[in-house]
Amino acid sequence: MNLDKILAISGKPGLYVLKVQTRTGFVAESLLDGKKITVNLKSNVSLLSEISIYTHEGEKPLTEVMQKIAAKENKGQAISHKEDNATLAAYFKEILPDYDEERVYPSDIKKVLNWYNTLQAKGLVTDLAPAAAEAPEETPAVEEKPKKAPAAKKPKAKKEEK
Structure with a gap:
């Protein structure tokens, strides 16, 4: 997944x-x-695939950030999101050295670490694959299409007898 x-x-x-x-x-x-x-x-x-983290060069997709955490932790649990803000910032600086400290708040770091630990606990971290290396899956989006009314039947014209 x-x-x-x-x-x-x-x-x-x-x-x-x-x-x-x-x-x-x-x-x-x-x-x-x-x-x-x-x-x-x-x-x-x-x-989660649509979320990005601000860096000084632009934005990094959350998938890449989580892959870096997984690589650092050898796909194990990261530090707790309940650590103090200085510890969280130092940890995040190791993961993503160029993250923008002014636009990435401690609450954002807590969310990322909490989400990573949740995914890791469910065994989903091993399935995090780089977006560029993934083959595009052909899963069509489910769309609700309006149902067509049944076509009205034309009455058959009776032949008039003279």
């Missing part, structure tokens, strides 16, 4: 896996407790 189906839902703790897309939103399963929830389209939802 890659980060394409891993979600962070605003106001909900932890991470979720996208299961099914519905007409009014989608169904997601919590990585923490396995419970399924329905999420409407008005909720603020972020795909």
